[in-house]
Amino acid sequence: MMIELSDVYKTLDGRKILQGLNLSIREGETYVIIGRSGTGKSVTLKNIIGLMQPDRGEVKIMGQCISQMSKTESYEIRQKMGVLFQSGALINWLNVEDNVALPLTEHKRHLPKSEVVEIVRQKLELVELSHAGKRMPSELSGGMKKRAGLARAIVGGPKIILYDEPTSGLDPVMSNQINDLIISMQKKLGVTSICVTHDMSSAYRIANRIGMIFEGKIIEEGTPQEIKNTQNPIVKQFISGSTVGPLTQ
Ligand SMILES: Nc1ncnc2c1ncn2[C@@H]1O[C@H](COP(=O)(O)OP(=O)(O)OP(=O)(O)O)[C@@H](O)[C@H]1O
Ligand SMILES: [Mg+2]
Structure with a gap:
């Protein structure tokens, strides 16, 4: 199991x-x-x-x-494990891209920055948020928050x-x-x-x-x-x- x-x-x-x-x-x-x-x-x-x-x-x-x-x-x-929290749980002071990148940048994962940017780009594309990467969570609709949360849940593979x-x-x-x-x-x-x-x-x-x-x-x-x-x-x-x-x- x-x-x-x-x-x-x-x-x-x-x-x-x-x-x-x-x-x-x-x-x-x-x-x-x-x-x-x-x-x-x-x-x-x-x-x-x-x-x-x-x-x-x-x-x-x-x-x-x-x-x-x-x-x-x-x-x-x-x-x-990737988690999509009920509230989306985005960090208010980080923009969408940085929120999605979190699982890749927190702790000691030494991924090159260019690789992080590319992975984040792909995930944002998948959830149709390519246009909103620079926006802050307060500037997103409820559905966009969910999708950003989903992109973050799957970003670490x-x-x-x-x-x-x-x-x-x-x-x-x-x-x-x-x-x-x-x-x-x-x-x-x-x-x-x-x-x-x-x-x-x-x-x-x-x-x-x-x-x-x-x-x-x-x-x-x-x-x-x-x-x-x-x-x-x-x-x-x-x-x-x-x-x-x-x-x-
Ligand atoms: N950290 C906590 N401290 C105290 N009580 C809590 C805590 N987390 C949840 N509860 C309580 O436990 C119960 C179950 O909460 P839970 O969040 O699991 O419900 P849920 O089934 O997910 O409901 P919903 O469908 O509304 O999201 C609720 O009565 C809630 O108030
Ligand atoms: Mg619940």
Whole structure:
């Protein structure tokens, strides 16, 4: 398994968020996590990238338990992961190019400047932001921030990409362009991805498997077709967006 969470518990501010979460992501697959707002989807991603530690349970990346890694090992693993944060998380005082270049210039990667410029140029082209490289984050629309965040997530040539709500706030055409980009990252580069989304049409389009978080656990997982045909009333209500059902009692 590429990513494995076993029996992960996390309490935040006295609230039990993750309560025995299990998740196994295979190499090369795109796994979509769905679930209501506040159920711990972003918290799950933070436990995978090591921004948060589980209270109990284990997170393994490429077979290695992250809590048992040395500083160097966790740094090396972190280099293999690209993350698109929910907010885009651009640094306000750096322009788009410098934001995208960050994973290449931080710490001690000794890449020649010309190479960095070229890689950044390619990634900006991929997300259709070639014209906006010199702009500051405050001068970007929401969709442009997302795309800049995406360019930064893929700039280091990651093996694993974590996407938190990559299409929220984007118009339908741009959403599909992002979906296609996620699919092409998988096809062309063979990356393993986890994507958190509320957008079911995007989930069905990009996912190999979809898993739903409810009360701190994955309550159901399966292929898009299996999820569409689910008999679980909670999943059924969520994917149809119905206001009547177990989620709103
Ligand atoms: N650092 C933190 N400190 C305290 N509470 C937190 C922290 N991070 C998240 N939480 C809480 O944990 C719960 C789950 O948060 P999380 O961000 O994972 O939700 P989510 O499923 O990603 O929701 P959304 O779909 O709205 O993004 C929320 O109640 C949130 O307030
Ligand atoms: Mg979230």
